[in-house]
Structures are given as C-alpha cells and as structure tokens.
Amino acid sequence: MKVIKIDKKDWAKGIKALHKAYGLIGPVKEKEYFTFQVLSGGTIPDLEFRNTRLSPKAVVFPQSEDMFEYSLDDSREDHHLLKEVEKDYSPRVVFGIRPCDAKALELVKMNFDTDEYKDPYWLNLYEATTFVGMACDSPCSTCFCTTAGTGPYHEEGLDVLMADNGDSYLAKLLTDKGEKLATSAGWADSAGKSDVLAAKKTAAEAKIVSTVSTEALSGKDALELYNADFWEDVSFACINCGTCTYVCPTCWCFDIQDEVHGKSGKRMRTWDSCMFPIFTVHTTGHNPRATKLQRVRQRFMHKLKYFVDKYDKGIMCVGCGRCVRQCPVNIDIRRVCETMNSFGSDNTCAVQSS
Amino acid sequence: MDNPYLPFQVRIDDIIVESEDNNLKTFKFVFLNKEDEVKFNYSAGQFAELSIPGKGEIPIGIASSPVEKGFLKFTINKAGVVTTHLHNMKVGDIMGIRGPMGNWFPWSTFEGKNILIVGGGFAFTTLRSSIIYLLDPANRSKFGNIDVVYGARTPGMLLYKDELVEWEKRDDINVHITVDNSDDPDWKYNVGFVPPITEEKAPQGGSDSYAIVCGPPIMIKFTQPVLEKLGYDHDHIYLSLENRMKCGIGMCGRCGIGKELVCKDGPVFTLTEINKTPREY
Numbered sequence A: 001m002k003v004i005k006i007d008k009k010d011w012a013k014g015i016k017a018l019h020k021a022y023g024l025i026g027p028v029k030e031k032e033y034f035t036f037q038v039l040s041g042g043t044i045p046d047l048e049f050r051n052t053r054l055s056p057k058a059v060v061f062p063q064s065e066d067m068f069e070y071s072l073d074d075s076r077e078d079h080h081l082l083k084e085v086e087k088d089y090s091p092r093v094v095f096g097i098r099p100c101d102a103k104a105l106e107l108v109k110m111n112f113d114t115d116e117y118k119d120p121y122w123l124n125l126y127e128a129t130t131f132v133g134m135a136c137d138s139p140c141s142t143c144f145c146t147t148a149g150t151g152p153y154h155e156e157g158l159d160v161l162m163a164d165n166g167d168s169y170l171a172k173l174l175t176d177k178g179e180k181l182a183t184s185a186g187w188a189d190s191a192g193k194s195d196v197l198a199a200k201k202t203a204a205e206a207k208i209v210s211t212v213s214t215e216a217l218s219g220k221d222a223l224e225l226y227n228a229d230f231w232e233d234v235s236f237a238c239i240n241c242g243t244c245t246y247v248c249p250t251c252w253c254f255d256i257q258d259e260v261h262g263k264s265g266k267r268m269r270t271w272d273s274c275m276f277p278i279f280t281v282h283t284t285g286h287n288p289r290a291t292k293l294q295r296v297r298q299r300f301m302h303k304l305k306y307f308v309d310k311y312d313k314g315i316m317c318v319g320c321g322r323c324v325r326q327c328p329v330n331i332d333i334r335r336v337c338e339t340m341n342s343f344g345s346d347n348t349c350a351v352q353s354s
Numbered sequence B: 001m002d003n004p005y006l007p008f009q010v011r012i013d014d015i016i017v018e019s020e021d022n023n024l025k026t027f028k029f030v031f032l033n034k035e036d037e038v039k040f041n042y043s044a045g046q047f048a049e050l051s052i053p054g055k056g057e058i059p060i061g062i063a064s065s066p067v068e069k070g071f072l073k074f075t076i077n078k079a080g081v082v083t084t085h086l087h088n089m090k091v092g093d094i095m096g097i098r099g100p101m102g103n104w105f106p107w108s109t110f111e112g113k114n115i116l117i118v119g120g121g122f123a124f125t126t127l128r129s130s131i132i133y134l135l136d137p138a139n140r141s142k143f144g145n146i147d148v149v150y151g152a153r154t155p156g157m158l159l160y161k162d163e164l165v166e167w168e169k170r171d172d173i174n175v176h177i178t179v180d181n182s183d184d185p186d187w188k189y190n191v192g193f194v195p196p197i198t199e200e201k202a203p204q205g206g207s208d209s210y211a212i213v214c215g216p217p218i219m220i221k222f223t224q225p226v227l228e229k230l231g232y233d234h235d236h237i238y239l240s241l242e243n244r245m246k247c248g249i250g251m252c253g254r255c256g257i258g259k260e261l262v263c264k265d266g267p268v269f270t271l272t273e274i275n276k277t278p279r280e281y
C-alpha cells in the first residue's frame, strides 16, 4: 500500500484543487467545540482538533432527512402520490474522521445493507463519500478503542489514513477511492520506505490506557443477563435524556414522520432514541419498555449482547468515549461492559467494579 | 437501487363495515399500476405498511389471501391518528402500500399435518388469509384436518360473518365460533372465552399437528397452557407478534425483542423462539 508525504506547505494547494472535484466536509470550530460541516469553497480543513462531541455519523445519516414529497391538492394530477426528493450524491470527501468513527460506520453498514433490503439514503451517501481519516496521537482519557475492536491508527472503513508528522502529513492510500483523491489533489510524493507510521501507531496505542473486556459476552446466556439484578444499579441515575444515543457513532435508530405545510407535505426521517418511552409505546397505551430500567438495559444489551450474537463481529461500540464524557449522570459503558462480561463470576456490582 | 420506503400506489375500491360498533372496517385496495400486483407477491401471515401521505404509515396484517387475485384487503381497527384518518376516507381515494413484509406461517412445514387455528378479536385478519389459502381447491388436499377456534366479545364484533357461516357448513374444516357473551337469543354457537373453548373443542396435538395463535396478549397468555395440555409442543405452536413499527424492513431498530426484529425476523415465531427472547412486545 502506498504511503505518501504531504508537505504542510502544500496542504492548502491540494485542498483548493479538491474543492473543484469534491464536496468537502471537515471539522470546523464553533465557539469552543468542533463539528463536522460542509466546507465552503476555499476553506481549509483544520486538523488540529481533538474529538468532536457529535460523531460524524451525520455525514451519511443526517439527523433529519427528507425522503419523499407530495401534494395534497386534489386539483393536481399527482395529488397524494409520493415522489422521491432530489438528492446530491456527487463525490464528497470527509477529512479528519477518526479511525474509531470510520469503523463505527462499517458496523452500522451491516444494518443498512442487507441481503433483503438496502437503505438507499444511507448507502448512496456512503458510496459517494471518500473517507480520509486522521490518526489519533493524543487520545482522551475516556478512549478505549483498542479493546473495542478498533484503534488510533485503525484502517477499517477508511480510504486514506493520515498522520501528523511535524512539517508534513503521512497519508496511507488504502483504497482506489483514496488513490483517486490523492491524484486529484496532486499529492504524489512517496514517503519512501519508512516505518515512521508503524512506530507512531505503536506509540499511540500505548497511550490508550482505558480498556474493556468483552471476550466472555458471546458465551453468556442473553436471558440471564437480561434478568440480572445489576440493571437496577446501572439505570438508577439515568434521566433518559438520550444524549448517549445521539452522540454515539454506532446508534442508528430512526423515526419516520410526515410533515405538512398547507397543501404540500414531506415524509422525512430523523434520529430517534431507545431511551425515550415513546419509542416503543403501542397505540393501545401498552409499552413493552415502559420503565427507565428497561430502556437503559435495552441500550446496553443491544450494544454488548444482541449485536454480538446477531453478527458475530464484536460489540456495537468502538470505544470513542463520547457517551461516557457527555452523560450528565456519569453512566459509564466501560463499567457496564465489565459487569456484563464478568456476570456470573463473583463481581457483579456495577457501581463498585472498576 | 430500489427504494424500499417507496409505497405502491393504490386506490380504495371498497369499504366494508365489519363490526356493530363501526370501529372495524375492511378496506379493499387495487393497484394503480397493474404490474405492481405481481411485485406484491405475498404469503398468508405477512403484513404491509399502509401509507397515507400527510398522516403516516401503519403496519397492518394482510387479510386477503394469496389465492385471491386482483386486490388486497386489510381490516382496520380505529385507534389513533392514521387509522382514524383511514376510517374517514372514501372509495376512490388514493394512498400507498409498502410490502409485503415479514415472514409468514410455514406452509410447507404444515403440509401433510393437522392445523389448529386459534384467533381472538380483530387479530383474525391474517388467519382469514390463511383459511382461504388452505381451503383453496389447489391446496386443501395437501393438509390434514383443519380446526378453527375464533372468538369475539359479542356476535356483532365477529369479522367476516358471511364467510364464517359458509365455513361452518363445510365438512373439510371444523369451525368453533365463540363470543364472550351474547345478547342474541338465537345465538347457536359457543359462549365463553377462547382458551376454555379451545380446551373443550380443539383436537389433541402431537408430532402431526401444528397450532397457530393470533389474538390479544391476554388470550395468548391463557391459551398457551391449554395447548400444552392438549399436547402441542412449543416448536409446534406459532404466534404472530405485534410491536410499534416504522420502517417494517429491519432498519429503524424500533421493533426489536432481543436480537430478533418483529418486522423482519417475524412477525411469526414459534413459542420455542419467543421463549428465548426477553418478550418485550
């Protein structure tokens, strides 16, 4: 695989060239936080960021997206007929996505790309996008990617992996899409035979000190975990705000709603959350997950057990730590994961285990 | 890429009021584009999303049968926003249908076997689809004995009354109709809840018999021990589940019970399968 060197002096020039061939998306600082946004013509992506509060999942899965439009005006020939909304699926590139977030999209893809059905909205945006990752040399204290199936230099789901190397960036071109992007940007200097990337990878991995154990999860009985006493402790403080699901790169649940203004309407979809009671309530008023305990349990069981059993591809969590940092009551998936993983052995108290 | 969220366009062709309280109506739909009927190739037990622009979509079991051609039928209980709107719509109105969705009763497994069908309330819809399928001259000889226990609150709440009367008269199906209580002095069928009537009338189970159960949760709960007593194994008992749904195609994550999605892995499950889930329905 080709590794190229991009002199930081040439960075802006390459980006200018890319603005012609691609739509550019990258981290943008808004007040004190970075978010992933479309970069207007000429803007240079700022790669001097730590992690974003929201994951970049909206790049392929917008928080709210129009699906169809229609007219309710009976005098029109096409009244009450749904029509596809015109979409822009021209090539786009996202700069600065973290390896953990790219891996998260690979996990989510298993949900949207199945043998029976393909979700056109998610997949079209995904296919149109070239993912240029930024390796992570200074992780947060809450990052536990290396034991969650990914890592600071992980390549899965990326087309290019970039790393900061002082005056230059090193960029590993991982796919044809990645090669094409480098060509369009005019980045062609070979980095030569160097093991700088490998050394940086080892150093970065060593900095991730927070871990989870997951090896015993698949062997546990799902119903025994479900019925375990520890959910009372785990869920006690949760206020069902849904923050954890909104910031999570691997959460994909959505709602579909019709919105009407006058005689014209839209069918759209929006992110939804299993943390909200309304998510599952039947029209009869019956709610299979009416209590907070049931909903908190659903989130963790889905990520750490049901998903593991269904796909045999590890946990539905990439260790980005966002939910840990942003939960207002400090519910920590690492502790819950340990509790589940060691369930049945002596230590099962979520509050005390570490 | 086909868009699985895009409904087929249909027109309401007929509306039949089914129940004395006017809350249950059967809607007959025809496809605006004839070739869509071929694409909508379904089996008895499946459901579809009825799609009303401006209001939303609702998952509804298919009440017509694959052996009935040229139309689709759904029986709908007036409950909330979309169902109420539908109840106010008229013959000729245009709307959409997405589907067919979910799995179905395993008809090939049932071949050569006896089938007991137990239904309560308006969950009888896909069971009607099943019975019409089984009684079709091309299919009837493939199956053993067919018994049906069907109950509603009152005689006026029974669905498909004309067909029930017709099935009653046939000798290739045993129909046991019951009502919780009857205000009709001429009522000549059973009075009592579905579980005890099943215990009294249904044939013994065994390796050559399967049971299909659809109904409100309370009926299912009390029918289960009756079927066990009659000798139906858990993997010979099929149930059709309901959960709140949106996409109907396994994408939106709403209808999960453990690792199973009711919309895609179900709605039909054996009791053995359901017992392995947290039963969050």
Ligand SMILES: Cc1cc2nc3c(=O)[nH]c(=O)nc-3n(C[C@H](O)[C@H](O)[C@H](O)COP(=O)(O)OP(=O)(O)OC[C@H]3O[C@@H](n4cnc5c(N)ncnc54)[C@H](O)[C@@H]3O)c2cc1C
Binding pocket: A256, A257, A278, A282, A283, B047, B056, B057, B058, B059, B060, B061, B062, B075, B076, B077, B078, B079, B080, B081, B082, B083, B084, B122, B125, B241, B242, B243, B244, B245, B267
């Ligand atoms: C597999 C299956 C088969 C079924 N078969 C039948 C059948 O044959 N006959 C039958 O009568 N019923 C059937 N049902 C039940 C039927 O789907 C529900 O009764 C129906 O969805 C109720 O819709 P409604 O709009 O009337 O109710 P509402 O409670 O008003 O809501 C339904 C829809 O409105 C929207 N909505 C309303 N309130 C909210 C809110 N607060 N937040 C977000 N969205 C909201 C949502 O889009 C929601 O899906 C079946 C259900 C399933 C799962």
Ligand code: SF4
Binding pocket: A237, A238, A239, A240, A241, A242, A243, A244, A245, A275, A326, A327, A328, A329, A330, A331
């Ligand atoms: S962020 Fe914390 S409090 Fe909010 S729903 Fe998630 S676990 Fe509960």
Ligand code: SF4
Binding pocket: A244, A247, A248, A249, A250, A251, A303, A316, A317, A318, A319, A320, A321, A322, A323, A324, A333
């Ligand atoms: S569950 Fe938490 S740590 Fe895991 S991927 Fe989601 S937000 Fe990140």
Ligand code: FES
Binding pocket: B244, B245, B246, B247, B248, B249, B250, B251, B252, B253, B254, B255, B256, B261, B262, B263, B264
């Ligand atoms: S209804 Fe969307 S996953 Fe089942």
